[in-house]
Amino acid sequence: MIRLSAILLATLIVVNLNAQMNASDAAALESTVDDARIVDNSLQPEYERAKRVYTHLISATYLRVTAKLFPAKKAYQQMLREHEASAFVHTQLASLNMEMFDLPTAEQHCHRAIEIDPEVPMPYYLLGEVMIWRYGNAKHRDKWDDIVSAFQKVIQLDPDHYGFGKNGRPFSAYNYLGEIAEQMGDYQSAANAFKELVRIMPYQPMYYLRLGGLYNQLDNKQEAITTYERAIKINRNLWRAHDALWKLCVDQYDRLYQEDQLEAAAEHLQKAIHSYSELKRLVPPANHKHTHDNELLAQFRARLGSLYVVLERESEAIEVLEEALEITPNNPDTNYWLGIAYQEIGNLEQAEHYLRATIALSPEREEAYNALGYFFAEHGTNLDEAVRLIQIALKKSPANGAYLDSLGWAYFKQGKLNDALKQLEKAVSYMPDSVEVQDHLGEVYLKKGLKKEALAAWQKAIQLSPGNTAILEKLKKHGQE
Template sequence: MRLIFGERWNGEYCNWIALVNKTLLRLVRTLIITLSLPFLVIACAVSPQVVNMTAQAVPSPLQTTPNLAPPQQHEAYFQFMMAVRDELSMNIDAAKDKYRLALESDPSSPYLHARLAALHVGLKDHDRAIGHVDAALKEPEIDVTTQVLLADVLVTIGVFERAAKLYDIVIQRDTKNPDVFIKKGVLLLSLNKLDAAKQALQRGVDIRPDLPIAYYHLGRVALGQDEPERAIQYFERAISGKQDFLPAYLALARVYEESGSVSDAIEIYRTALMTLRGSPSVLRSELIRLYIKEQSYESALVLLEEILQENPSNLEATLRVALLHVELKQFEKAVSYLETVVTHRPSDVMARDYLGLIFEESEAYAKAIEQYKQVLAIDDKYLDTIVHLGHLYYRMKNFEEAVPLLQKAVQLEPQRIDLYLVLAFGLTRLKQYHDAVGVLERGVALGEEVPHFHYHLGIVHEKLDQADELISHMEKTIDLDPSHSDALNFLGYYYVEQGIRLDEAMGLIQRAVSLQPDNGYYVDSLAWAHYKMGQTREALVQLKRAIILVPDDPVIVQHLGEVYLTLGKWDEARKAWERSLELDPENQTLRDAFQKHGFGNPMVKDGI
């Protein structure tokens, strides 16, 4: 019987390692993109969800220059002016006290209540802010400016519906004020009332067509209504009216990116970098992210190097540069940058983990293990390193060390389905077959129909001589993935070895060969099926081809010897079996057959 985890160790091991490597590659690229500097929180630029209305519609009350519309009472006027001075000097507590004194002298002043409401919002005392809003609105004589400020306060606190009604009152009193229409439109947009938001914003534009902020928010509305082309037009109009309008650049680039025009998005960011003074870091961050997304690592490196020239102590940029050099397989440079990071931040587990990965890739296994162990000494639950160290032990075929690490990884993140596969592989190598079945069944229980799980369950059940389970899982694998060539070959070869369902076996193996015509193991299975069906000469043709594809596989060479023996070519049979025993000296079954057929002692060639 061909033992997938015995004679076929190399091929199946490579499949497992490829699986782990794919997982690690996804992790590396995900981390690089994640580390390509944080995005500016402009979610509002690409979707109509609720946003921070303080930022979008209302300046922070603590940053708003007070409107110099003082109360009429002399003492109130004096205290008001002193409060304004303190507020402009950011002496908020003093300003608050003086506004209160002014209010005592002029208790019917709505504007004093409005200023106090704004100050309390800045101090996050929302209850007092609401109290002053209520007091101001009770006054019969309240001007439009004060009403707008009160509505802005309500927006900042999050009392949106009441704020919208107050904006409507202002609009009834002043139908030509575009700013109020825009404030109302932004508020309605945050509430996802897109049609009403569009109507309000358009009213603002009708009154004053040169308002970039209105076009920006109309672009947001268009995105919410799934009209990206119209959104692009609005964002471009916003930029044409205000060349340094950063949010509009970011929104426009994101629309292009989401529509698949990454090159256009890159061009927008580059234009913004050349246009805006000071090159806002978010632009470089986004441009770096897109370069990495497009695997334009050299371009990303140029920008990161600029950041390091401006600030050589920027360790985050240093780490990103290192990871990009890893992607470019420039390992010496990567090591240099990573060592800089760990020198200044000895407890940086990510940098040490990547040092371990680089040393592992360079086959400096001792150094890799040292870095991984240092990480786990800092944080014994750092999952990436646990997985990486387990993977390294797999590569070293040290399964005794690998399995406990992977068991811990599964405990730490039980929803990561790939960990179950890798752990099961290690358990199988340790001949802990029942444990391997348990691990794989836990993976299946996660609710995902993954062909690999059923395939490897079939392999382990073969080890346990559980034929029904083996066949069931292999058939399930093929049902889920008809192009799963390993399962097709495995099940077909199993039938051949058992001497059952040979026609079906031939069909399965032929499907596997059609998917991978240059896979020597599949060609060997095809040859063996021909042999078992009495088609010896066709078997010989296929075996010769299999040996060309896989020259040093002991099973294939043993099969060749058996075919030669059947054809009466005893000398060729003896030579083939001698070669097979050289490749696998522990094959006692073949050694016995060698002597049984009168070939003598297989350790003594040509009678010597």
């Protein structure tokens, strides 16, 4: 019997030689072959047969490499006359007939190759491809199970199935299994298939793109983000990955913010800003759908700045907000949060500037009136204006406990203790769990000589914030008097 390993070796040698030929080399070789004197000494019968097989194999391989498909097919068929039970030759004929778009014949050769040697994966793979070409549309969905079975057999025989076609494009049974599962709406099976491709070829970003999309379909947002980030790590210029990533990060920011996970929310918003900025740089004009890029980036930066203020990361807040202001200087959110950030670090001039700018840009923004009014009250300046500003805010939201607290504190700084007490008692009815309101109420009670009530307010405050050293100091000082 002819050894197929030798046949395969001969094939590889010929393919390698022909792959290096240019057209003139090939023509010269054909001329040389035609002119050469053929030596044909007699061989023993079994070797004569082997010689014929090798001759047909070399001829078929050469003809196929030089795109002479019909003569190549004839040469393979001559090999079958010598050795019909060759799974290798049937596989080659299946592949060749696919190139010639003779799909029924290709399918027959696949089945014959599988019949001869059912432990070789390639005939199953070719069979799956032939069936996709023949039955891959919706009209033949009854055939899809057979297609899936063929590709599943491939990965059963070769769990790491992967290769490259003549055009240099990668191929794998996992790829087809993932595509089919996704078309059928089985996103988990599709994700499993592309996870295998990522395992086998961890530096192919296209598989991460597909896997990220499937995780998104499965509502596994964090896995989708991690997967897109991996694709970008391999190739930072993948605009489709950046496009998917910024949207996912904004979604995660919204969820985390609602859950009061502010550090994590800030991290995701930072990623969204980065990916959206990269998208602007990379995306082809024909694919660009966002006409208000600068405004959107400014909104993201304003949100991030506000988070940094709440997280007491004022210097980072100022940095990101000033970046936003360079793009959209008339954005009320950016001006407002810059004012608050500067207020927190004690830069009074800048705080007043940006809060006044906010009111000028957005007169209906009630929290800006309250913030500027409270700012004046806290520092004991412009107290008449402080009262007027806070009253504007209260006119818009009369049941807002924070605004009532601000007004009460402004009256306290003016020395109007009865007015202050009235507003702060109303504030505490709306915000009984506010440490700041309880603290202000205690100060007013103490100033009015109501020490017992003051201590009670501070006791309530310390229950709400057990580690508050300022409140503890007041209790210690006034409780011993």
